[in-house]
Amino acid sequence: MNKTLASLFSSLLALWVGPAAAITYTVVDPAQSAIQFSYVQMGVTMDGSFTKYNVKLSFDPAKPESTVALMDLQLASVDAGYVEANSELAGKDWFDTAAYPTARFESTSVQTLPDNKYQLNGKLTIKGRTREISTPVTFASKGSKGLFEGTFSFNRSEFAIGKGVWSDPKIVADQIKIRFRLQAIEK
């Protein structure tokens, strides 16, 4: 009887302190995460993904303003769906992975939006060119796991992606959409 009461009490206590016990999500699980892109080619929506990236993350839902997010994306890990395109994308006109192996996103600030959303501001650097980007991110937590999802777009011409013969937006549209889904846990 005593034991039952004690366990009931401890459960109630856990419920009460639960939300206050802050978790700082730091480690991204690549198996549960995805970085995808889509673009329009000759009027057809095409998609692909990047498979290799390193993320340095520190996110505490209680203190979103102190979020740190840094991602280094291995551009050579691009998968556009077929071998010919992947090797073309590695070349000089596109990513020029020999000179610029990684793309980087570095957060600068985070604002809290309603409904578990946050506005993430940061700097995107590709091929030595840096642009400010801002994207809403939805956050969902399930126990020790935190899921971050969002979509943003940029113009490939601003980063010299697809130069020369490839610059015509009627063949490959200028707008590139990025969809990210990162699942993180606390270490």
Add this chain to the structure above:
Amino acid sequence: MMTRYTPTAIALHWIIAVVMAGTFALGLYMQGLPLSPSKLQFYSYHKWAGVSAFLLVLVRLIWRMGHPAPAMPGAMSSAMQRVAGAAHTILYLLMFAIPISGWLMSSAKGFQTVWFGVIPLPDLVARDKTLGEQLHLLHQILNYSTLLLLIGHVFAAFKHHLVDRDDVLIRMLPWASSQHSSTSSEKVS
């Protein structure tokens, strides 16, 4: 007795002939090209032409149902008439099967078909590399079968004109006057 195809049937026959020849030649040419903006354009044009050809063949078949082809020359043996009829039926089937196989192949290879870059066709099969290669092979087999059959078709048309001296070729020519065809049919009868 009707001795000529209707002007609509003649127009569809020749328009489809030109679209098929052009699409086939483009298909042969574009495959070997290195990846480039022109290659992407050629593939799109090839697919747009293929969808167009399919629709033209559909219109042609519907037209033909309401306007039967003129009878084959009485001089042809009934066995020969059956062979010619079967060849025409197979050609119709191939004219439908080729664009359909190309469409499915595109979907399997991960490239949706969007007619003229405006009207998207649904992807009936999911992206699947092996299936894509199988459909590619099927597309090729269907094309080369059609090529062989068309060689026979052209050969037969000239044989009718030059050896049998009947109006089988003339009655499908767009520029032959109805006067001409009626005299040639008189010759036959």
